[in-house]
Amino acid sequence: MKLLTTSGLFAADGGAGEPAYALTAASRLLVGPLGLGSIVRYQAGPVNVTPFFDMPAWLRATDGPQQSLFELTHGRSRWDPANPDSSTMQDAAFAESQFLIDALLRNHGHIFHGLTSLVDVGGGHGSLARAIAAMFPSIRCTVMDLAHVVADAPAIAGGNVQFVAGNMFESIPSADAVLLKYVLHCWSDDDCVKILRNCKNAIPSTRAAGGKVIITVMVSGSGSRDGNASETEQMHSLFVTGIGGIGREEQEWKKIFCDAGFSDYKMTQDMGPVSVIEIFP
Structure with a gap:
């Protein structure tokens, strides 16, 4: 103590x-109904931490396709269900969603006004989609994730939430809006552009028709400049780099949005290090 x-x-x-x-x-x-202890167990677990001991070899690698630090150590991607901490990762994702739900819906509920349909891409077991559907019963919510994730999702009797198995690099179901919660920072610039182009194909072609993509992500350098915020940003960047992702500043995100064919965006930063970004076709 x-x-x-x-x-x-x-x-x-x-x-x-x-x-x-x-x-x-x-x-x-770490305690109470919104406790984030499962995130600590996941982030500090051996599957996540061990790759950083291989960083010297990863930095020296100059030949062949560049694999992530995680792949170098474990021989598979972070998203492979064969990883021994897959259940721990789902528990962490659930805790993260529970923590986000209150802040997002309380402070940013207006971003869902007027929508009749929404796809939560990489939405796991649907805790955020269910919260949105409960607050906005007129919105038909679809949770899209990999087949093995959807197969383990709890059954929902009736209501306006459904689950579909899919791959965001191939296609996304049509809807007024697409939600990407803590997704894009896990991927390279090129992968982010591919994902966002598929999002753009899934929504109405104009902002006036309600089409938009809603993103929650950490934007480096956009929040408080105190030591805790800076440390959080740098630790976040380090961990996402380990799985093949990138921590980005606003101008870097803006370039990705433009490369994916979007014309405008609106960023709101009032949830600590996390920003809410709406991007429009």
């Missing part, structure tokens, strides 16, 4: 007698 007080995870009462420990802002994120 004394060690954890030095890192700010707990506070200690310095009075006489036995010390009394209390939660801090950091440790409150």
